[in-house]
Amino acid sequence: MVADAAEGAAHRAIELAARSSYGRLVAVLSARSHDLAAAEDALSDAFAAALAQWPVAGVPASPEAWLVSTARRRLADGRRRASVRESAADDLAYVATLLQRSDAISDAATGPFPDRRLGLMFACAHPAVDASVRTPLMLQVVLGLDAGNVASAFLESPSSMAQRLVRAKRKLRDAGIPFAVPEREELPPRLTAVLEAIYAAFSAGWDAVTGGDVGSGAMSHADLADEAIWLGPLVVDALPVEPEAKGLLALMLYCHARRDARTGADGAYRPLAHQDPARWSMALIGEAEAALAAAARQLQPGRFQLEAAIQSAHLAPAFGRPADWGAVVALYDTLLAYAPTVGALVGRAAALAEAFGAAAGLDACDALAEGVVQGYQPWWALRAHLLARLGRHEEARPAYERAAGLTRSVAVRAYLLGVRDRARITP
C-alpha cells in the first residue's frame, strides 16, 4: 500500500510537471499571435512528433525547448492537423511517462523559457471574456484539460462547452486582449477575476468529492480540486505583494485538509460538526495557516482571506479547542461587506445558531428572501437541522426531504434522509 501510494504520488508529480509544461508552452507559443487555438494545435503536433521520435532517439536534453521549436516550425508552416483534436490530454500522459524515464523532468520543472502562464491566466479572466467561460478556458489552456472533462465538471454538454471555448479563443485572438499582468491600478479587479476563476475550478472539484464519482475513464472531478490548488502558488509566487492570492491558497488548503474526513470508514457522509479531527491533515492545515498569516501581515483584508479565516476558525478542534462562534459571526459580517453571496448569508446563519442558539439561527435563515434560497440546498439543510434542534420535527422532516431532493451527492442524500427518519422520534 505504502509503495503504491508513493508510486501514485510520483506519477502525480510527473503529470503535474507535464501539465506545467503544457501551460508554459501554450503561453510561449501564443505570446505574440494571441492565437490559442493555433498554439494548441501546433503543440499537439509537437507532442505527436515527440511520441514518434523520443522512444527511438531518446528524450532530448531540453524537452521543452525541443517541443517549442517543433511547434514553432508547425506554426510557421501554417500547417494544421487534418483532424482537429480537442486536447492533448492523452499525449500529455504519455509524454509524462517518457519524461519520467529520462530524468529530464527536473529540467522540465524549471524550463528554459520565462514563465508567461500568469499573463495567459489574466487573458483568460479578462472582463471582455464571458465570465462563465473564464474558468473552463483557464483549465484548458493553462492545464491542458480536455473539453469533455471541463464540460462534465461544470455540468454542461461537451459540444456546447467546446463551442464556447472556440468562441472565447477567437475573441482573445481578434479583440486585442493583452496576454499580460495588468498595470498597477488595474490589477486589483483583474486579479479578483483570476482568483475567482481558480476558486470556481476548486469548488467544482470539491463538490464532486462526496458525489460518488469513482474512477471512470474520465478524470475524476476530485482531481480538479488538486489542479486548482496547484494554480494557487503560481499566482502567489508571481504576485507576492497581493494578500488575496495567499488568502485563496489558504482557503483551498484548509478545505483540502479535511477532504478525507467528509466520509466515515463506512463511506457515509459526515458533516463538519461530526468529523474526526484526527482525520484532518495537520500538514495542510499548517501550510494554510502559514499562507493566511503571511497574507494578514500585509494588512489588506479581502474576501478570500476572510473565507480562509472562517475555515481556520472551524478547524479549532484540531488544536484541541472549541471553535469561537462569536468570532465566526463577526468574520461573516465582514465577509458580507466584501461579497454578499447567498453562501455567506447561510454560513452566517449557521454560525449564529452555534453562538446564540438555534432560534437565532433560524430567524436569520427565515429572514433571507425566498426567491434566493428556494433552490439553494445548503439553506434547506441548515433550516431542517435548526428546526430539529428546536424540537419542531413536523417542520424539520419536509425540509430535510427538500434538501435531499436538491443534492447531487449520494452520500449527502442518504445522510439527510437518515436524519429525517430519526427526526420522527421526539428526544
Added chain:
Amino acid sequence: MKYAILVYETPSELAAREDPARVGPYWAAYTAYAQALSAAGVSVGGAGLQPPGMATTVRLRGGQQQVQDGPFADTKELLGGLFLIDVADLDAALVWAARCPAAATGSVEVRPQLPPPPGVVA
C-alpha cells in the same frame, strides 16, 4: 423548454424495489427528488415504470402482428421511469438531471421535447 429526464437504472438498482433491506432508501431518494421538482415548479409530468421483464413488445411485419414478452436485451441500464420538466434551458435541465438518484449509479438522459409537427394545432 420542456425536457424528458429519462431514468436509466442498473439491474441492481431496479432490484432494490423488491429488496426489503433497500426498498425504503430507494423510494425515499426518488420521493425527495420528485418533491424537489414539484416544489421548484418545474415538474409537468412523469411516470415510474415496472421493470423490462413486465414489458410486452408489439411489431407489425409484413401484415403479421408479432407480440413478444420482453425486451430481454442484455443491457446494463434499464429505463426505470421518466420525469417531464419545464425549465428555461438545457443547463437548467442538466442541473436537475444530476440530482436524480440514478445519475450516480445508472445514467440519466435528458431529451428536449419535440415541438408539434407543422400543421398540428396543439
